Amino acid sequence: MADKTPATNGREATPIVHMDKIEKHFGNIIALAGVSFDVVAGECHCLLGDNGAGKSTFIKTMSGVHKPTKGEILFEGKPMVFDSPRDAMDAGIATVFQDLAMIPLMSVTRNFFMGREPTKGRWPLKRMDMQKANDETMRAMRELGINLRGPDQAVGTLSGGERQTVAIARAVYFGAKVLILDEPTSALGVRQTSNVLATIDRVRKQGVAVVFITHNVRHALAVGDRFTVLNRGKTLGTAKRGDITGNELQDMMAGGQEMAELEGSLGGTV
Amino acid sequence: MADKTPATNGREATPIVHMDKIEKHFGNIIALAGVSFDVVAGECHCLLGDNGAGKSTFIKTMSGVHKPTKGEILFEGKPMVFDSPRDAMDAGIATVFQDLAMIPLMSVTRNFFMGREPTKGRWPLKRMDMQKANDETMRAMRELGINLRGPDQAVGTLSGGERQTVAIARAVYFGAKVLILDEPTSALGVRQTSNVLATIDRVRKQGVAVVFITHNVRHALAVGDRFTVLNRGKTLGTAKRGDITGNELQDMMAGGQEMAELEGSLGGTV
């Protein structure tokens, strides 16, 4: 697919985030060996690749968790250094991390608004608006197809999918300019998955730039505008929607290695 | 599908595990409201259902983590009370939990063999056979398509898919009679997924009873012999392979609620 890479050259819009030749080393482990990537407003850019390819590490440098060992980040055209995830958030980047970044002992509402709590009243009586926070949380969760028993259940006691939905709903709620989703549908049921995909589609149409990581080719094809494949810390290339078929994409995601043969309906895409 | 339930009545083999009208309450939360389920040797029984339906809670009672509030567990026909997961393991039940049950600070090998370490030498010099443990771990991981950098990397620094693969490889390695997999493929790449599905197929043919939880209809259909759908803590019924189509199954998994409409290739099964 290396020959298909120039396909992106034709794009006009300046990217909101442009990551240039990012490298990231952990001690003696090289997780990223020079990855370039950009995303423009109103598109959904899928980041695909084998397990351990470096996808999560890459988006973590984008959202201020890791500092790149080498390489540059341009935000809206200007070089930018995010010192903490809070900086990235203030710039309008919201992320669903693969590990969800939630506090098990705290309630759903408190996790939802963690770091950006709605307040009411004036100092010194400025306080959290719990009523509003609870309502918004329940509403946002219902939109994604989860009916919580109550907004004060501890996140640690939620089911895997319920928990993931909290993280997605939160990111969607706060994702002003860029929304990064690291395998957001991995634990979701069919109904919740289709809701999330529909949500991605909706926010993209509202002009938000979406970075979507998934292992499911069908999900990627359903909402993706461009597809970038990582393998062992390097880019294999980027393709536009329509330039590539599901089977081609699947082969690339497997890192070029052969897959076990399966009977039945799995002949096509997993 | 309630009318299809009797389909299973025709089976001859006595189930290895038979769970009878299991209820489980957490304080005032009712997670399971009477679920019956069984699995026989050599079959793959898929447990499906919406997020929060109670699947994980159910298999946790099966593997000794939770004690059921009501109901009975028959193991090889005899009533059985598992006081701890270790009891269940000693009986030959191995589980991949949704949260993986791994210690982030410990190495891959130590996690792999946790609780059942291979030893060499005699007391008082009976010690862990690290060489063997490392080799077996690397081999088991490679079989599922993950090439680890080394067996002594801390699990906490592995990628999501790598970590999940450790948990699966461990369960397969120790799953003598029953293998329970709670959404084992959620974080896996396409190659690893097909490896896992192939592995399920292989161990089933070796006579192991497999309980497979997934949200992916295609995965379920690829390896499942029977399908049980849970909804809000209750069974919707059980169907045999061939008695049900992917679309029917998908509708049931969504709990009968409508799904968001999606353009493109997602018209069929998610």
Added chain:
Amino acid sequence: MADVAPIVADERLKREGVVTTLMKRPELGAVAGAIAVTIFFLFTASPTMFTLSGVMNFMTPAAQLGILAIGAAMLMIAGEFDLSIGSMVAFSGLIFGAFVVTFGMPLVIAIPATFAIAAALGVLNGTIVLKTGLPSFIVTLAFLFILRGASLVGLKIATGGSTQLRGVRDALSGDWLAPIFSGNAFTGLFTYLGKIGVIDTFPNGTTKVPGIPVEILWFIAFALIATYVLLRTPQGNWIFASGGDENAASNSGVPVRKVKISLFVLTACCATLVAIITVIDAGSTDARRGFMKEFEAIIAAVIGGCLLTGGYGSAIGAFFGAIIFGMVTIGLTYTNFDQDWYQVFLGAMLLAAVLFNNFIRKRVTGER
């Protein structure tokens, strides 16, 4: 997406009583412990323990400990320890005493200056912990020794060789700020109540209880404010988040560093408040002040339901934890047992109080 499912009563919930709901809160467990201890002393202690003066008597040490315990609890909720609190009491006491006695400053200057120095030490503690990533246990332990040693040296310098600095009361006589930090509040009211016979008086006519010791008021006010901050403000949310999972909190945009440093400053200031109150009240300070108070504060916080691993606990819990601790230590002197057995009783009562609290909570909330 428009047709969002309506909110319906959920069939997956059993009904639960108000009691159950209340008992799930960590602080209310500590209340159960406090009640158990009270009942114990009602039966075993001299009845004077629960007269007005008896209550003030055990509430005073409880209040002094409690101010420290609430600060320690908030820091523990954020996942860190401050072992230097006790030494900080001695050190702040020395600084304050020296300001007042040696330099003759009025309180209106001496108090802010002492707090400023304490806050600076808090920032130092916090910064070292965060910059180096060392456990706060070990960093503040170093300050436990350093500040204790510095108090000794400082006292010797300030007094010309003694380890006891006296004369604070004389130096402050007539200072208008003193009543806020020492002595008793509402003395007028109490004298009046004594006159009309509502409260007991000594043979010479003075009331047995001259008023409410100010530390008790500080203690209650601080407990209320801390609870409000923890439960009702964004900052409270950040404190819980920082302690629950530092990485997750920081990834979700919580300014973890600022939160933790502020709390190190808070514990240092709590120690300073206690130091100022006790130094003015006692009129003196010495190198042993606050000895082991860091552990007592942590103990009170843990009795009150704080987890040592962070992320869970409450200020009200620490409030009752301090009262339990104060009531047990002073209360035992109202009973008729031999002082040799004191520690055995103390240990047994602590254990009994937390066991009871735990038992009640388990009963009420069902398994788990």
Added chain:
Amino acid sequence: MADVAPIVADERLKREGVVTTLMKRPELGAVAGAIAVTIFFLFTASPTMFTLSGVMNFMTPAAQLGILAIGAAMLMIAGEFDLSIGSMVAFSGLIFGAFVVTFGMPLVIAIPATFAIAAALGVLNGTIVLKTGLPSFIVTLAFLFILRGASLVGLKIATGGSTQLRGVRDALSGDWLAPIFSGNAFTGLFTYLGKIGVIDTFPNGTTKVPGIPVEILWFIAFALIATYVLLRTPQGNWIFASGGDENAASNSGVPVRKVKISLFVLTACCATLVAIITVIDAGSTDARRGFMKEFEAIIAAVIGGCLLTGGYGSAIGAFFGAIIFGMVTIGLTYTNFDQDWYQVFLGAMLLAAVLFNNFIRKRVTGER
């Protein structure tokens, strides 16, 4: 599935030196701290500190602390605390002293009997912690008080009113087991070395160092065994797992309860070993033995790299942590510093030692 990918050199790894690999181990950080402290004293302390007798002199308290610290470290790795260690030293000392002096038992009975009682108390501690789910901090804290108080009461009963029980040495003179638990080992060798002039002698011809104090040998042996258990046996794996994540460990089949209870027994037995050694050596025991040793043990374990949250640490780290602590506390007396500053220096040196250790590790292993 047959065609498993072959093992190939991984291009995603940078090469790293042996030093880096070594320094990643938690224990080797503590070694760096120990070296830093040694260098400091080489420059500031009287040269007698590093003569043979000087080394034995600071190694003796280090060894006694270290035996406790290694036990505490193993328990901390498993995610629990034992605050009753120090009181256990006093209590076991009393029991042992009473067995030997009051009941006249020979060591071969008294020692196992004392260990049995200590083990039973360890089981009690562990069982309460596990059955109730209360934090071990609070449960063992109760035992801190209870055992300390019981030692006082017991001593008074055993002696008829004094807090010191003496006469142990007389009661044991000639007991064949005594040399294993007291005095010096290899005395013959040392006398010989003294004769041929390899080691210093006093004017009267006796060697300055009569032998190696047995506690040092116990200490080293225990450190080696503990390290072996932690790193090379299944039980070691279980200890790390229990502390790393109790739920995950139990779900993976680790017998978490058994592991924890055994470790509570271990810490109680460590305290008893120290008690027996010191009681025989001193010939007496008193109610204050082991005071605050629980904190010193935890401090040594933390200096040696143990996490308070569990799941991480090493016995060798605790070994060096105890040596650092012993060297600093005793070493400062060899220097010319004004002893008023003792605690300031102690704190500063602790901080410097852990900062140095941390700095080295960060340098060597790269960021994170």
Added chain:
Amino acid sequence: EKIIVVTHGQANDPFWSVVKNGVEEAAKETGADVDYRAPETFDMVKMGQLIDAAVNQQPDGLVVSIPDADALGPSIERAVQAGIPVISMNAGSDVSKKLGALLHVGQDEFTAGKRAGEKLKEMGGKDALCVNQEVGNVSLDQRCAGFKEGFGGKVEVLPTSNDPTDVKSKVQAALQSNADIDTILGLGAATVGEPAVQAVEAVGRGGKVNVASFDLSAGFLKDVADGKAAFAIDQQQYLQGYLPVVFLHMYAKYGLIPASDVASGPNLITKDKASQVIELSAKGIR
């Protein structure tokens, strides 16, 4: 009739346990109901609260030690106001009368330290260690301060913990690094005196270094008797516990009270007397 004793010394401190034994003996003999109270560490704030607690119980007599007149003064005055007869003991002879106590039993730590210093100076001491097992405890600090004054020569305070092994190692370290030390004063016989003697032996300076210690312990007395240590300073603290209770009993019963303070010490126990008191010391009477 109820008498409450509040001191600054913990029940497990060897010195104070003897005081407490004296209190108990007096209680037995007079038939009075006597309670002994003390804070868990040297803590003046807590001690004041314990006195307040005692006053609340309206006893027929109160015995207190006064190591810090500023901190304890108000509580003691409150007791006097409440009409409770107060006798002070051990520390506080200088302020006892001013605060309204009937009389004082015992003597100043400072005076005792000074006395020891003078004696050790007489024995030829020039360079001394004052080994303090609880730095910051004002009454111990005063012992060292008094010693410094009486001794006249060079005195260094060596802070240690309560642990005998620790004390021995530290004293040994001090002796090794400073060959001029010829005198050691311990502030507690069991915790400091005994290990200090061992340390002196271990560095081979037995006979060249004079070891003396405050308070008595059977082990240290044996060292004195054997000539390994110079003397022990005895305050006869048993009397400090015993006498005030008896006095208060007499006062309550007949209104009798001695007219002046009672000095219970200091009393130097040297080689000739040591062996006689060993037995009493082992029983917690001396």
